[in-house]
Amino acid sequence: MASPSTSRIASPADPGRAASPDSDAEVRSSAARPAQADLFALLGVAPRYDLDLKELEAAFFAKSKELHPDRFASAPAAERVAALTKSRALNDAYQTLKKPVPRAEYMLAAKGMLITDNERLDPAFLMEILDLREELAEARAAGNMKVVEANQGSMQTRRKTTLSELPALFAANDLSAIKDRLIALRYLDRYLEECDAALDSDD
Amino acid sequence: MLFQISEPGESKIKEACKQRVVGIDLGTTNSLVAHVADATPEVISGEGGPLVPSVVHYAVNGGVIVGRPAQAKALDAPRDTLASVKRLIGRGAKDLASVAAMLPYELTSDERAVSIKTTTKIVSPVEVSAEVLRELKARAEAALGGPIEGVVITVPAYFDDAQRQATRDAGRLAGLEVLRLLAEPTAAALAYGLDRATAAANGGTYAVFDLGGGTFDLSILKLVDGVFEVKATGGDSALGGDDLDRAIATAVLGDKLTGAAHAIIGAAVAEARRVKEALTETASATFTLGDVKKPVTRADLAAWAQPLLDRCGKACRRVLKDAELAKDDLDGVILVGGSTRSPVVVDFVAELFGKTPLSELDPEQVVALGAAVQADVLATGRDDVTLIDVVPLSLGLEMMGGVVEKLIHRNTNIPAGATQTFTTYADNQTGFDIHVLQGERETADTCRSLARFTLRGVPPMIAGMGRVEITFLVDADGLLKVTAKELTTGKESSIEVKPSYGLTDEEVERMLVDSFEHAEDDLVKRNLLVERVEADRILAATRQAFIDDPEMLTADVRAAGETAMTVLETAMKGEDYLAIRHAVEALDVATKPFAQLRMNRAIAAQFEGVALDDAARKVGA
Numbered sequence: 001m002a003s004p005s006t007s008r009i010a011s012p013a014d015p016g017r018a019a020s021p022d023s024d025a026e027v028r029s030s031a032a033r034p035a036q037a038d039l040f041a042l043l044g045v046a047p048r049y050d051l052d053l054k055e056l057e058a059a060f061f062a063k064s065k066e067l068h069p070d071r072f073a074s075a076p077a078a079e080r081v082a083a084l085t086k087s088r089a090l091n092d093a094y095q096t097l098k099k100p101v102p103r104a105e106y107m108l109a110a111k112g113m114l115i116t117d118n119e120r121l122d123p124a125f126l127m128e129i130l131d132l133r134e135e136l137a138e139a140r141a142a143g144n145m146k147v148v149e150a151n152q153g154s155m156q157t158r159r160k161t162t163l164s165e166l167p168a169l170f171a172a173n174d175l176s177a178i179k180d181r182l183i184a185l186r187y188l189d190r191y192l193e194e195c196d197a198a199l200d201s202d203d
Numbered sequence: 204m205l206f207q208i209s210e211p212g213e214s215k216i217k218e219a220c221k222q223r224v225v226g227i228d229l230g231t232t233n234s235l236v237a238h239v240a241d242a243t244p245e246v247i248s249g250e251g252g253p254l255v256p257s258v259v260h261y262a263v264n265g266g267v268i269v270g271r272p273a274q275a276k277a278l279d280a281p282r283d284t285l286a287s288v289k290r291l292i293g294r295g296a297k298d299l300a301s302v303a304a305m306l307p308y309e310l311t312s313d314e315r316a317v318s319i320k321t322t323t324k325i326v327s328p329v330e331v332s333a334e335v336l337r338e339l340k341a342r343a344e345a346a347l348g349g350p351i352e353g354v355v356i357t358v359p360a361y362f363d364d365a366q367r368q369a370t371r372d373a374g375r376l377a378g379l380e381v382l383r384l385l386a387e388p389t390a391a392a393l394a395y396g397l398d399r400a401t402a403a404a405n406g407g408t409y410a411v412f413d414l415g416g417g418t419f420d421l422s423i424l425k426l427v428d429g430v431f432e433v434k435a436t437g438g439d440s441a442l443g444g445d446d447l448d449r450a451i452a453t454a455v456l457g458d459k460l461t462g463a464a465h466a467i468i469g470a471a472v473a474e475a476r477r478v479k480e481a482l483t484e485t486a487s488a489t490f491t492l493g494d495v496k497k498p499v500t501r502a503d504l505a506a507w508a509q510p511l512l513d514r515c516g517k518a519c520r521r522v523l524k525d526a527e528l529a530k531d532d533l534d535g536v537i538l539v540g541g542s543t544r545s546p547v548v549v550d551f552v553a554e555l556f557g558k559t560p561l562s563e564l565d566p567e568q569v570v571a572l573g574a575a576v577q578a579d580v581l582a583t584g585r586d587d588v589t590l591i592d593v594v595p596l597s598l599g600l601e602m603m604g605g606v607v608e609k610l611i612h613r614n615t616n617i618p619a620g621a622t623q624t625f626t627t628y629a630d631n632q633t634g635f636d637i638h639v640l641q642g643e644r645e646t647a648d649t650c651r652s653l654a655r656f657t658l659r660g661v662p663p664m665i666a667g668m669g670r671v672e673i674t675f676l677v678d679a680d681g682l683l684k685v686t687a688k689e690l691t692t693g694k695e696s697s698i699e700v701k702p703s704y705g706l707t708d709e710e711v712e713r714m715l716v717d718s719f720e721h722a723e724d725d726l727v728k729r730n731l732l733v734e735r736v737e738a739d740r741i742l743a744a745t746r747q748a749f750i751d752d753p754e755m756l757t758a759d760v761r762a763a764g765e766t767a768m769t770v771l772e773t774a775m776k777g778e779d780y781l782a783i784r785h786a787v788e789a790l791d792v793a794t795k796p797f798a799q800l801r802m803n804r805a806i807a808a809q810f811e812g813v814a815l816d817d818a819a820r821k822v823g824a
Contacts, residue, residue, distance in 0.1 A: 057427075058427075061427055061428070061430040061589075064430060064432075064589050064591055065429070065430065065589045068591070068679075070580055070581060070588075070589065070590065071584065071586065071589075073382065073580075073581040073582075073584070074581075074582070074584060084618050084678065087618050088618045088619060088620045088676070091591075091615070091616040091617070091619055092620065094616070095616065
């Protein structure tokens with residue numbers, strides 16, 4: 001290849017990412033955020049995994065009323081810029097905390113445990129996922145959407161079960177068990193995306 | 204209720220000091236303007252009522268006529284009478300073919316944008332839209348007794364960055380200070396939420412079903428105590444009332460319409476619209492054009508509308524899913540847009556959502572009313588209303604190999620921001636080509652190109668060592684700004700994304716639909732592209748290293764390396780991305796001892812005199 005003086009961006013800087021399409025966006029968005037920003041404090045809610053979603057939403061709405069750029073539409077430029085920055089940080093915090101997986105990943109990262117793209121997987125689990133994917137691909141190729149739907153249903157149940165283990169693990173501060181569950185969840189979510197793709201293309 | 208006690212004349216003074224601001228619904232078929240008086244929004248009427256047809260006639264003598272009088276010229280001078288221009292705003296040459304067939308006037312384009320060729324001149328969709336806005340501005344100034352100081356203009360929720368920018372430009376061209384661009388369904392929700400007479404005033408989760416002349420949006424909002432949060436939004440642009448008119452004309456006339464003159468198509472579509480509107484009141488009507496006389500029933504209309512409504516239903520299901528809601532979670536469905544007057548549409552919505560849709564406020568006026576409220580909020584700083592809207596389509600960057608890396612996902616609350624770090628691809632690379640994209644698909648050629656720019660002056664380094672930090676910022680109008688910063692030098696470059704050409708509504712919508720239909724194909728294609736690029740890079744780097752540092756290479760390692768490279772080259776010719784990945788890994792293992800030696804030397808050279816800990820940290824070891 002000719003050596004160009006300028007070139008398109010090569011890849012996201014996380015090592016090994018390009019080689020691992022199974023990982024998804026969460027790790028990058030949390031990596032992009034300064035680790036020291038305390039998202040719970042930003043929203044003014046207690047820092048716990050099993051938070052009350054209604055309380056979180058109420059806190060987000062209350063803070064939005066204060067910080068939304070509309071409040072500062074006729075303020076001096078410096079204040080407008082400051083409000084925009086704060087409002088953006090608030091939206092980002094809410095987006096991370098309102099869903100269980102990004103929330104758990106953020107809390108894990110805040111405790112210094114990051115999920116990279118080169119995590120070792122339990123070989124038995126990996127084999128199982130590969131088999132399930134193969135089954136899904138075959139069902140899709142054969143146009144057998146009943147099988148796709150059945151697989152989707154059982155995977156959703158499994159995802160729920162895995163998620164339901166998290167509150168107790170956070171309470172016990174068992175970080176490595178949490179990490180295992182989160183890695184597994186990435187594979188389960190990827191599988192569910194493939195189910196969606198199969199069902200959507202059938203519409 | 205207590206009476207407000209005030210000095211005589213005080214409210215007049217307040218009224219006089221208050222900024223004169225209005226909200227404008229710039230529609231495909233009709234436009235209108237509204238303002239807030241005594242805390243209540245109301246539409247401003249002129250000759251012929253509040254609706255101004257979005258039609259502009261360019262007379263051969265150079266005069267410009269807007270609205271109803273222009274509409275009257277449509278049959279005599281189709282080339283000079285421009286309707287449905289909203290379908291063209293913010294579009295480029297690429298979009299020309301798909302929109303040209305629908306419009307009874309002549310289009311042309313350069314590489315920047317689509318324009319319209321009248322008999323006497325070439326005008327841009329931005330200019331034509333500005334004429335409509337000028338008419339509304341004149342109306343408002345006559346009614347309010349002075350110059351308009353600010354305006355909120357509504358846009359379809361799924362409008363992309365280019366279409367939003369072009370709409371803002373039209374406002375500027377009409378001499379208006381554009382305070383904000385506001386999504387149409389969000390505006391409608393605002394009007395509903397603040398009107399004490401509606402059920403929505405008590406709050407809850409609502410879907411806004413907005414079917415206009417040429418645009419379809421579905422947004423789901425949560426209303427709580429003055430806060431309006433958009434949970435998810437989506438659209439299907441082939442679902443305007445215009446499209447239904449064409450479907451009726453095509454169904455009645457069949458082959459006679461293909462290749463017909465502009466004037467004939469115009470007349471057929473106008474008659475189709477008349478029949479459609481008549482069927483709102485009666486069960487049957489007669490389509491009459493020249494020799495053709497054909498009775499049309501409401502059941503016929505429902506059958507012809509079905510393909511369009513099915514696409515609409517698909518978009519609705521996707522938005523519900525994005526919002527993580529079931530239809531039973533909704534407190535109500537609000538109807539917006541002139542096309543929702545049709546009983547065929549009302550029945551469809553009722554069945555789709557399993558509840559009687561709400562149309563307490565006039566579906567043709569409600570968007571302008573909401574825009575007026577937002578203008579009032581921005582001008583007065585009143586704090587009883589807070590709107591939290593979203594990005595309608597994901598924003599990302601093109602990576603080496605043509606894949607797209609999304610930085611901001613669709614349905615993220617705005618204002619939004621995202622920062623990500625990227626590395627250099629080649630040794631001694633001195634610049635980064637940055638290509639900004641919008642859309643849901645996985646590869647660059649299937650997304651909308653918004654802007655390109657280059658960051659230069661990167662110091663020459665080994666591939667992967669150069670780092671650039673890229674930041675996307677989306678403001679409260681939904682407009683994007685991109686900043687790039689080279690991390691070793693701190694050199695910075697930024698761009699207000701000014702799209703050079705547009706994308707059709709059809710393309711936006713198709714991109715969304717396609718991303719679902721092709722999600723799996725895309726993934727395989729993406730994986731293959733990523734693996735091939737990586738393989739190319741590693742092969743080139745390994746060969747160069749073998750030439751540069753033969754003294755670090757043992758005979759065993761060289762032989763193993765050569766074999767692994769041959770295997771990799773063979774794998775790259777195939778379509779199996781996993782085979783390529785495994786071959787890359789094998790090459791990595793084979794050359795590891797050699798790579799280790801080289802790395803040690805690189806560290807020593809680059810950080811001579813630096814403590815070893817520091818050096819290790821800098822290379823990320």
